[in-house]
Each structure stands twice: as structure tokens, then as C-alpha cells.
Amino acid sequence: MNTSRQFFTALEALRGIAAVMVIFRHTEGALGPLPASVSYLAVDLFFLLSGVVLANSYEKRLATGQISPAGFLLQRVIRLYPLYLLTLPIGLFSYALQNGLDCSTLAELLLKAILFIPSTNLESLFPFNGPSWSLFFELWAGALFSVLLVRLSLRSLLTIALGAAGITFYGALVEGNLDIGYQPTYFIFGFSRVLFSFSFGICLYRQYDIQKPNTANNGNIIGLLLCGCLIFITGISASTFFGFPYFDFLICLVVFPAIVWLAMRTRQTGMVELAFCWLGRLSYPIYILHAPIFSLLHSLRQKGFDLPASPAVGMVVVIAIFIVAGIVAIYVDEPVRKKLKMMVAPNPASAVSAVSNAGAN
Template sequence: MAVGEIRSMTGVRGAAAVFVMVYHFELDRIPSDGALSTFLNHGYLSVDLFFILSGFVMAHVYGPSFLSGAFRFGDFLWHRIARIYPLYLAVTLGFIALAFVKSSQLDIGPDVFVSNVLMLQALGNWPSIDPPAWSVSAEMLVYLLFPVIGLLCLKSSRTAALLLGIGALLAILILTLAASLHYIGSTISKGLLDLIAAPFTLIRCLAGFTLGQLLWRLHNDPVAASFASRTSIQICVALLALVALTQPDWDFPIYLLIILLIFCLSTDRGMFSGFFASRPLHFLGDISFAVYLTHYRALGVWSMVEGRLGNTGFVIRNVVATVVTSMVVIGVSWLLHVGIERPCRQLMRKGSAAFVRKPAA
């Protein structure tokens, strides 16, 4: 376990990756009304959980050095690149190669290729070669603002931090209201915050990242942490979340409950922590980035499995296809994690450390 790791937060990241995977597998395949459909259609909000969680984790890891003045932006940025870029690039290039093998031609313009390789697609509405990767691009762009966000969130007065949090929540609320009035959004959206075009993607990411930073600051308050660690409070949050997920157009209340969920997990105590820190969910958390990047292209596997079930009942076909394809994705993701993601991250970080230690000529 990494120093300073909150295991339950790793676990919730794994659960969220599985939720968004199932959301894509079942998209448009189950009846459009009903509690189950509404529940699954909220799976896209896992991305907002990633944004909030990322802000918290970055503050948890780098906040102390930031507050002490020892923070070095170059090291931070290099570590984030080492964490994200090798697997992102391998998967992106892999999908390009698969597309070429399949059709012997590439329907990708130079601007799309360059923007994807440089992770800039969220900045200019270039399509992501790997569709879910728009959020990775948005998050990488927000990392560039980390010194400013950290200054505002972690070193400001309580009043300023409160106003910043209210501003971030208002930004999310305005997006949901604008989408409900059909001012923004698209015909393929499955929820009011299901916004995957600039500048809304960056607003979602920046607001979530900011709220995550502020949660870390609140997490250090012993009174607030003690309240959030109570099993009764965590049960209430879980029940409210289950109800909210089955209600259409409750995207903003669900967003608030995601914030509460992460705050409860940050205490590393109580019912939530025990569940999400379990070995299966922690394992999924370790490979969650690979699951997130690869699952969308497994839709072909899902269709193949579903087709081979012939005249079997609709529900059985869906469940079996989803379970089998999920197992395939998890297996491939584990191989990518141990074969590319983890060794490349370690190699890049060791190389950086060796360069720093190298004496001047």
C-alpha cells in the first residue's frame, strides 16, 4: 500500500470504473423508463466522482508540501504524466492500429491525431479516438492549474474557501439548469450533466477538482471528520444515493451525495471505509484507469456474446453479455496495468529522481 493511501478511496474509484463500464454496455439496451434504467443512466456521473476524487487525492498527496512551501510544480507535473500518459498513449495508438487493421484506412485527420496524442482534445472539441478519454484530457489540463487551485483552496481564509466552494457548486447547478432548459447538451445525453463538449467538460472537471481540494481541507477538521465517520451518517448517505439514482433529473442532488460519499471515505472509518477498502474493490481501483480506457472498445465483444445467446430471454442475454465482457475487460486491464501502466510509471519516476540526484558537472 502506498504511503498515505486511503484504501477506501482506491476502492470507490474501482467501483466507479465498473459503474461507468456497465453504463456503456447497457446504454440504449434496456427500456428507457423504470428505476433500473434511470439508475444505469446515471452511470456517467462516475466521471464527476473521478474529478472530485482526483482533487482530493492531489491535495492529500501534495497539500502538506504545498502548505510548507516545499511543493515543486515540475515534480508534480512529471509524476502526473508518468501516472497517466504511458497507458493513455499505448491504448490510443492501439485503437488506431486496430482501426487500420480492420478497414485498411484511417478516418482520422492530422488535427485529431495530434490533439489526442498531446491530450488536448478537451480544449478544442476534437473527438477522442478512445471516447472516454475526453475526461483524461480535461483532467490533465486542470493539472496545469494546480498551483493556482491549490493556492485558492488550501491557503486562503475559511471565508474565501467557502465562497470558492459555493462558486464551484453554482457552476455545476447552472450547467444542470441550462441542460434542463435545453440550452446546452446533446441528443445523446443521458443526464443533465452528461456534457462532453468544451467548455462544459472543463467546467465539470475544474469544479469537481476544486471541490475535492476543499474536501481535503475539511477532512483535516476533527469535528467534521468525526461526524462523517459515523455509521448512521454513512447509512443515510448510502440510502439517499440509492433513491436519488433511481430518480430522473436528480443529477445535481446525486452530485451532492457524491461529495458526501467521498468525504465519508476520507475519514477512513465507518461502514463505507470497510466496504470500499475490501480486497476486490481495491484491486479494481488499482486497475481502474485501464478499465476506464479500454471498456468502451469492448462493446463489440458484448454484442458478439449477446448474439451467440440466440433466443435466450432478453434479461439473461444482457446480464450474461455484461458479466462476460466485464470479465474480459478486467483481465485485459490487469495485463495492461502490470505490463505497461505500473512499470512505465516506476521507470519514469526513477529516471526523474536519478536526474535530480545527478551532481552538476
């Protein structure tokens, strides 16, 4: 297995595009009556990309003992928690505004949110920040990766991925599509949903590492076309294939892996490379910040505040989220992660380098 870490710029862009498409699913009416799309599949792409990126960054180190499973999980917590915790006050205020709960109930929910314990007795697993359900399952998949998946053969991993896909497919048949796992009633299927895409991602990276395919020509054009394909796919109306989850599985089992495989074989240059890197840099801040902001605006409208809701105003909010995400990434998330990694790393110099190169991890 290759000891050097690759940096796949096109994967950064795909992650950023997926985060943007998720935004339009959670606008809470700020953009007007938008028809629901299959952008919920962007979460499956996140899981697939995580499998690729974490295998690229950590599999060799875990296999050789350079990092322990506990050390790996600490790195994941440092990567995901700072911005997640930053969103909790917004989510707490919004939730309290909507539901008018007493202080003791809110304190209990806040403690569960801080400890990342899902609320299976409520309408949302994580009522203060709905999309963070995927982080819970990604942390779970990372734990399994560090202690088990990293030790399995490619064939065993593929078997696990297909088995998990079969379990998830059963849930999708019941629900009508693959948009499951975030609801308490379908909570159990969240584990299989992340496992099949995450395991496929590890398989993709291992296959890439074995074959070491040549870099494709015209990387800028191919990368842009792949981003366009992702926008087109996740923009398809959810009603088109509702009740026919075979479409969702075709996308997750065939189309997304093909897009990621092609993206791994490209290299970008110039302004395209810069744009792709920024999309990756902003992807997580956008993903974790957008829902509490839209939820707060929705709560204020419900309480009688005369806040405009139109496509034009909604786009202003979306642009504002981009700006806030950039500011938070540069001045909050990255400095905090750098400081935390220096505090826990035995080699501070290597920790600084790891933070500067780990935007997508």
C-alpha cells in the same frame, strides 16, 4: 495543514465501483439493450475524488515548494498517459474499421490523440477512446490546482466551486441532464463541470485536515454500505429524471460529498480492505481499457463478423476486461510508471515509494 499523506481505502473502493458502473454505459450492445442509467454521474465522482486525493498527496508539497507545478504535471502525465497510449492502437483500428478513412486523416487523428488535443469537429472529442475526455479535463484541473487553487483559501475555493456549478447547471438545463462536456457542442461546459467537483474535493480534504474527525466504528460495514449506495444511485434509470437536472446536482453537490466524507472517516481491515485496495488498483485500467474493447467488438459486428451479443456473452467480456485490467496494471502500467518516475525523480528511492503508494493519484 497536515504534512503526512493519508490513505483512504474506502475512496479506492468508490473509485473502482464508479469505473465498473461506467463500463455498463459503454457496452455497445454487448450486454443486450441495456436502459441508460445515470452512471454518467460517476465521472463527477471521479473529479470529486481527484480533488480529495490530489490535495492529500500534493497540496502541502506544492505550497512549500517541495514540488513545482511543472513537476506535479509531469507526475500526472506519468500517471495517466502510459495506459492511455496503450489503448490508441485498438481505438485507431476500431475507428478505421467503422469509418474507412484514408491514412493521412487517420495519422492526423492519431497525432492529435497522442498530443491529447480534442477533436471538436467530430462527434467525439477523442474518437479513439471516448471516455478519455474526462482525463483531458482532469489534467486541465490539475494544472489549475498546481498554479492557483492550491494558493486559495477555503472560502475562495468554495466560491469557485459554486460558481462553476452554476455555469454547469445552465448547460444541464439546456441538455436535460448533467451528461455534458464530452460532446463537442457542450465542450465548454466540461471545464466548469470538472472545476466544481474537483474544487469541492479540495474543500472536503481541507475540512477533514482541519477537523481531523475520529475514525468511525464498523469501518468494513460502513464502507460496504457506501459502495452499495453508489451502485444504487448510478443504477437509476436516466429517463427518470431527464429534463430535471436538479436531481443530478443534488447528487453531485450533496450526496456524493456526503458519501466521500463518510468514507474518509472509515478504515477497513481484512478481506474488505484487500478488496477495496484492488478495486482502486484496477479502477483506472478498467476505465481506460473498456471503451476501445467494446468499440472494437461493435465495429467487427458492423462489418459482418458473427460475434454473439447477449447478456451472458457481454458479462464474459466484462470479466475479461477485469482480468486484462489486472494483468496490465501489474505487468505494464505499474512497472512503466515506476521506471519513468525513477528517470525524472532526483531521489530514485523516493520515486519507488511514491509509485507503490500512488495507485489512486
